[in-house]
Amino acid sequence: MTAAVTSIEPRQHRAVADELRDRVVLVTGAGDGIGRAVAMALARHGANVILTGRTTRKLSQTYDDILAAGGPQPTIAPLNLEKALANDYDAIAEGIDRQYGRLDGLLHNAAILGQRSPIEHYDVPTWFRVMHVNVTAAFALTQVCIPLLKRSPDASVLFTSSSVGRKGRATWGAYAVSKFGIEGLVQVFAEETRTTPIRVNAINPGFTRTNLRLQAYPAEDRSGLANPEDIVAAYLYLLGPASKGISGQSFDAQ
Numbered sequence: 001m002t003a004a005v006t007s008i009e010p011r012q013h014r015a016v017a018d019e020l021r022d023r024v025v026l027v028t029g030a031g032d033g034i035g036r037a038v039a040m041a042l043a044r045h046g047a048n049v050i051l052t053g054r055t056t057r058k059l060s061q062t063y064d065d066i067l068a069a070g071g072p073q074p075t076i077a078p079l080n081l082e083k084a085l086a087n088d089y090d091a092i093a094e095g096i097d098r099q100y101g102r103l104d105g106l107l108h109n110a111a112i113l114g115q116r117s118p119i120e121h122y123d124v125p126t127w128f129r130v131m132h133v134n135v136t137a138a139f140a141l142t143q144v145c146i147p148l149l150k151r152s153p154d155a156s157v158l159f160t161s162s163s164v165g166r167k168g169r170a171t172w173g174a175y176a177v178s179k180f181g182i183e184g185l186v187q188v189f190a191e192e193t194r195t196t197p198i199r200v201n202a203i204n205p206g207f208t209r210t211n212l213r214l215q216a217y218p219a220e221d222r223s224g225l226a227n228p229e230d231i232v233a234a235y236l237y238l239l240g241p242a243s244k245g246i247s248g249q250s251f252d253a254q
Helices: 033-044 056-068 086-099 124-150 173-192 211-216 228-239
Strands: 024-028 048-052 105-108 155-160 198-204 249-252
Touching: 024 033, 024 086, 024 124, 033 048, 033 056, 033 105, 033 228, 048 056, 086 124, 105 124, 105 228, 124 155, 124 173, 124 198, 155 173, 155 228, 173 198, 198 228, 228 249
Parallel strands: 024 048, 024 105, 105 155, 155 198, 198 249
Antiparallel strands: none
Protein backbone atom coordinates (compact mmCIF):
# COMPACT_ATOMS: atom_id res chain seq x y z
CA MET A 1 0.00 0.00 0.00
CA THR A 2 1.24 3.47 -0.82
CA ALA A 3 1.95 5.70 2.15
CA ALA A 4 3.72 9.01 2.55
CA VAL A 5 7.34 8.35 3.43
CA THR A 6 9.09 10.66 5.85
CA SER A 7 12.62 9.37 5.21
CA ILE A 8 14.83 12.07 3.72
CA GLU A 9 17.15 9.58 2.05
CA PRO A 10 15.94 10.33 -1.52
CA ARG A 11 16.39 14.06 -0.96
CA GLN A 12 19.92 13.53 0.35
CA HIS A 13 21.01 11.28 -2.49
CA ARG A 14 24.17 12.34 -4.28
CA ALA A 15 24.43 10.52 -7.57
CA VAL A 16 27.93 9.64 -8.77
CA ALA A 17 29.04 10.75 -12.22
CA ASP A 18 27.97 7.68 -14.20
CA GLU A 19 25.29 6.31 -11.88
CA LEU A 20 22.64 6.20 -14.61
CA ARG A 21 24.92 5.30 -17.49
CA ASP A 22 23.10 3.53 -20.33
CA ARG A 23 19.71 3.69 -18.60
CA VAL A 24 16.88 4.62 -20.95
CA VAL A 25 14.44 7.05 -19.33
CA LEU A 26 11.36 8.75 -20.79
CA VAL A 27 10.42 12.11 -19.24
CA THR A 28 7.09 13.79 -19.97
CA GLY A 29 6.89 17.56 -19.81
CA ALA A 30 10.62 17.72 -20.58
CA GLY A 31 10.47 21.10 -22.30
CA ASP A 32 10.66 23.24 -19.18
CA GLY A 33 10.36 23.35 -15.40
CA ILE A 34 10.93 20.19 -13.40
CA GLY A 35 10.81 17.91 -16.44
CA ARG A 36 13.61 19.81 -18.12
CA ALA A 37 15.71 19.95 -14.93
CA VAL A 38 15.34 16.22 -14.30
CA ALA A 39 16.06 15.35 -17.94
CA MET A 40 19.25 17.44 -17.80
CA ALA A 41 20.29 15.78 -14.53
CA LEU A 42 19.59 12.29 -15.86
CA ALA A 43 21.73 12.93 -18.93
CA ARG A 44 24.46 14.49 -16.80
CA HIS A 45 24.72 11.15 -14.99
CA GLY A 46 24.81 9.09 -18.17
CA ALA A 47 21.18 8.29 -19.00
CA ASN A 48 19.75 8.14 -22.50
CA VAL A 49 16.79 10.49 -22.14
CA ILE A 50 13.63 10.46 -24.26
CA LEU A 51 12.16 13.95 -24.19
CA THR A 52 8.38 14.04 -24.42
CA GLY A 53 6.13 17.10 -24.46
CA ARG A 54 3.73 19.03 -26.63
CA THR A 55 6.04 21.86 -27.75
CA THR A 56 8.81 20.72 -30.08
CA ARG A 57 10.65 24.04 -29.79
CA LYS A 58 11.06 23.61 -26.03
CA LEU A 59 12.07 19.97 -26.37
CA SER A 60 14.66 20.97 -28.95
CA GLN A 61 16.15 23.46 -26.51
CA THR A 62 16.45 20.79 -23.82
CA TYR A 63 17.99 18.49 -26.44
CA ASP A 64 20.58 21.11 -27.41
CA ASP A 65 21.41 21.90 -23.79
CA ILE A 66 21.96 18.22 -22.95
CA LEU A 67 24.39 17.88 -25.85
CA ALA A 68 26.13 21.14 -24.95
CA ALA A 69 26.65 19.81 -21.42
CA GLY A 70 28.30 16.67 -22.77
CA GLY A 71 25.41 14.26 -22.16
CA PRO A 72 24.42 11.30 -24.34
CA GLN A 73 22.37 12.21 -27.39
CA PRO A 74 18.72 12.32 -26.28
CA THR A 75 15.64 11.51 -28.33
CA ILE A 76 12.74 13.88 -28.98
CA ALA A 77 9.28 12.30 -29.03
CA PRO A 78 6.59 15.02 -29.21
CA LEU A 79 3.27 14.03 -27.63
CA ASN A 80 0.29 16.22 -26.80
CA LEU A 81 -1.34 14.39 -23.90
CA GLU A 82 -4.58 16.34 -24.29
CA LYS A 83 -5.14 15.34 -27.91
CA ALA A 84 -3.17 12.10 -28.32
CA LEU A 85 -4.98 9.07 -29.72
CA ALA A 86 -4.16 5.39 -29.27
CA ASN A 87 -1.89 5.29 -32.32
CA ASP A 88 0.13 8.24 -30.94
CA TYR A 89 0.92 6.29 -27.77
CA ASP A 90 1.71 3.20 -29.81
CA ALA A 91 4.11 5.23 -31.96
CA ILE A 92 6.04 6.34 -28.87
CA ALA A 93 6.41 2.76 -27.64
CA GLU A 94 7.34 1.47 -31.09
CA GLY A 95 9.98 4.18 -31.48
CA ILE A 96 11.54 3.29 -28.12
CA ASP A 97 11.50 -0.38 -29.06
CA ARG A 98 13.27 0.25 -32.36
CA GLN A 99 15.93 2.52 -30.90
CA TYR A 100 16.59 0.99 -27.47
CA GLY A 101 14.67 -2.28 -27.15
CA ARG A 102 13.71 -1.57 -23.55
CA LEU A 103 12.76 1.18 -21.10
CA ASP A 104 14.45 1.54 -17.70
CA GLY A 105 12.59 4.59 -16.41
CA LEU A 106 9.39 6.51 -16.98
CA LEU A 107 8.78 9.85 -15.28
CA HIS A 108 5.24 11.18 -15.49
CA ASN A 109 5.91 14.87 -14.91
CA ALA A 110 3.49 16.63 -17.29
CA ALA A 111 0.27 17.97 -15.76
CA ILE A 112 -2.18 20.85 -16.04
CA LEU A 113 -3.83 22.85 -13.25
CA GLY A 114 -7.23 23.57 -14.70
CA GLN A 115 -8.96 26.16 -12.53
CA ARG A 116 -8.98 27.04 -8.84
CA SER A 117 -12.68 26.95 -8.06
CA PRO A 118 -15.18 25.39 -5.63
CA ILE A 119 -16.79 22.18 -6.85
CA GLU A 120 -20.13 24.01 -7.04
CA HIS A 121 -18.83 26.32 -9.76
CA TYR A 122 -16.25 24.10 -11.46
CA ASP A 123 -16.42 24.07 -15.27
CA VAL A 124 -17.29 20.53 -16.38
CA PRO A 125 -15.27 20.48 -19.64
CA THR A 126 -12.21 21.74 -17.70
CA TRP A 127 -12.73 18.94 -15.18
CA PHE A 128 -12.67 16.32 -17.94
CA ARG A 129 -9.57 17.93 -19.50
CA VAL A 130 -7.59 17.92 -16.24
CA MET A 131 -8.53 14.36 -15.37
CA HIS A 132 -7.62 13.20 -18.85
CA VAL A 133 -4.18 14.86 -19.01
CA ASN A 134 -3.19 14.18 -15.40
CA VAL A 135 -4.51 10.65 -14.93
CA THR A 136 -5.86 8.94 -18.05
CA ALA A 137 -2.97 9.97 -20.30
CA ALA A 138 -0.44 8.81 -17.69
CA PHE A 139 -2.24 5.47 -17.50
CA ALA A 140 -2.31 5.13 -21.30
CA LEU A 141 1.37 5.92 -21.74
CA THR A 142 2.33 3.55 -18.94
CA GLN A 143 0.25 0.75 -20.42
CA VAL A 144 1.90 0.86 -23.85
CA CYS A 145 5.33 0.98 -22.20
CA ILE A 146 4.84 -2.04 -19.92
CA PRO A 147 6.35 -4.56 -22.41
CA LEU A 148 9.42 -2.29 -22.71
CA LEU A 149 9.67 -1.89 -18.94
CA LYS A 150 9.50 -5.67 -18.48
CA ARG A 151 12.60 -6.03 -20.64
CA SER A 152 14.62 -3.96 -18.21
CA PRO A 153 16.37 -5.73 -15.33
CA ASP A 154 15.49 -2.77 -13.09
CA ALA A 155 12.67 -0.51 -14.31
CA SER A 156 11.29 2.47 -12.41
CA VAL A 157 7.96 4.22 -13.05
CA LEU A 158 7.65 7.50 -11.19
CA PHE A 159 4.38 9.42 -11.06
CA THR A 160 4.08 13.04 -9.90
CA SER A 161 1.76 13.59 -6.95
CA SER A 162 1.01 16.64 -4.78
CA SER A 163 0.23 17.53 -1.20
CA VAL A 164 -3.35 18.27 -2.34
CA GLY A 165 -3.50 14.70 -3.64
CA ARG A 166 -2.95 13.36 -0.12
CA LYS A 167 -5.25 15.65 1.82
CA GLY A 168 -8.07 17.47 0.07
CA ARG A 169 -8.03 21.24 0.07
CA ALA A 170 -10.83 23.62 -0.90
CA THR A 171 -10.87 25.08 -4.44
CA TRP A 172 -8.25 22.72 -5.84
CA GLY A 173 -10.95 20.85 -7.74
CA ALA A 174 -9.96 18.50 -10.54
CA TYR A 175 -6.22 18.97 -9.97
CA ALA A 176 -6.43 17.64 -6.41
CA VAL A 177 -8.75 14.81 -7.42
CA SER A 178 -6.41 13.88 -10.27
CA LYS A 179 -3.50 13.65 -7.85
CA PHE A 180 -5.55 11.46 -5.50
CA GLY A 181 -6.08 9.33 -8.60
CA ILE A 182 -2.33 9.18 -9.21
CA GLU A 183 -1.74 7.99 -5.64
CA GLY A 184 -4.29 5.23 -6.26
CA LEU A 185 -2.78 4.32 -9.60
CA VAL A 186 0.62 3.93 -7.95
CA GLN A 187 -0.82 1.60 -5.32
CA VAL A 188 -2.61 -0.58 -7.86
CA PHE A 189 0.28 -0.78 -10.33
CA ALA A 190 2.82 -1.43 -7.57
CA GLU A 191 0.77 -4.38 -6.36
CA GLU A 192 0.46 -5.74 -9.89
CA THR A 193 4.21 -5.57 -10.50
CA ARG A 194 5.45 -6.97 -7.19
CA THR A 195 6.91 -10.08 -8.85
CA THR A 196 8.44 -8.20 -11.80
CA PRO A 197 11.55 -6.01 -12.15
CA ILE A 198 9.24 -2.96 -12.33
CA ARG A 199 8.93 -0.65 -9.33
CA VAL A 200 6.33 2.10 -9.06
CA ASN A 201 6.42 5.18 -6.84
CA ALA A 202 5.07 8.72 -6.55
CA ILE A 203 6.88 11.98 -5.84
CA ASN A 204 5.56 15.32 -4.59
CA PRO A 205 7.78 18.14 -5.92
CA GLY A 206 6.67 20.57 -3.19
CA PHE A 207 6.99 24.35 -3.39
CA THR A 208 8.89 24.79 -6.65
CA ARG A 209 9.24 27.70 -9.07
CA THR A 210 7.23 26.36 -12.01
CA ASN A 211 4.64 27.76 -14.41
CA LEU A 212 1.95 25.57 -12.85
CA ARG A 213 2.74 26.97 -9.42
CA LEU A 214 2.52 30.49 -10.84
CA GLN A 215 -0.93 29.73 -12.26
CA ALA A 216 -2.08 28.45 -8.87
CA TYR A 217 -0.57 31.34 -6.86
CA PRO A 218 -0.18 34.32 -9.21
CA ALA A 219 0.40 36.81 -6.37
CA GLU A 220 2.88 34.65 -4.46
CA ASP A 221 6.36 35.88 -3.56
CA ARG A 222 8.41 33.38 -5.58
CA SER A 223 11.74 34.28 -4.00
CA GLY A 224 11.34 31.57 -1.36
CA LEU A 225 10.52 28.77 -3.80
CA ALA A 226 13.00 26.09 -4.80
CA ASN A 227 14.28 26.09 -8.35
CA PRO A 228 13.57 22.88 -10.32
CA GLU A 229 17.31 22.19 -10.38
CA ASP A 230 17.35 22.19 -6.56
CA ILE A 231 15.08 19.15 -6.22
CA VAL A 232 16.49 16.66 -8.73
CA ALA A 233 18.31 14.50 -6.14
CA ALA A 234 15.17 12.59 -5.17
CA TYR A 235 14.29 12.01 -8.82
CA LEU A 236 17.73 10.60 -9.59
CA TYR A 237 17.41 8.31 -6.57
CA LEU A 238 13.98 7.01 -7.55
CA LEU A 239 14.73 6.64 -11.27
CA GLY A 240 18.19 5.16 -10.75
CA PRO A 241 19.64 1.95 -9.32
CA ALA A 242 20.00 3.34 -5.79
CA SER A 243 16.30 2.76 -5.07
CA LYS A 244 16.09 -0.75 -6.49
CA GLY A 245 13.49 -2.78 -4.61
CA ILE A 246 11.50 0.22 -3.36
CA SER A 247 7.95 0.25 -4.70
CA GLY A 248 4.47 1.43 -3.78
CA GLN A 249 5.72 4.48 -1.88
CA SER A 250 5.00 8.21 -2.04
CA PHE A 251 7.97 10.52 -1.48
CA ASP A 252 8.60 14.25 -1.11
CA ALA A 253 11.27 15.93 -3.25
CA GLN A 254 11.95 18.61 -0.63
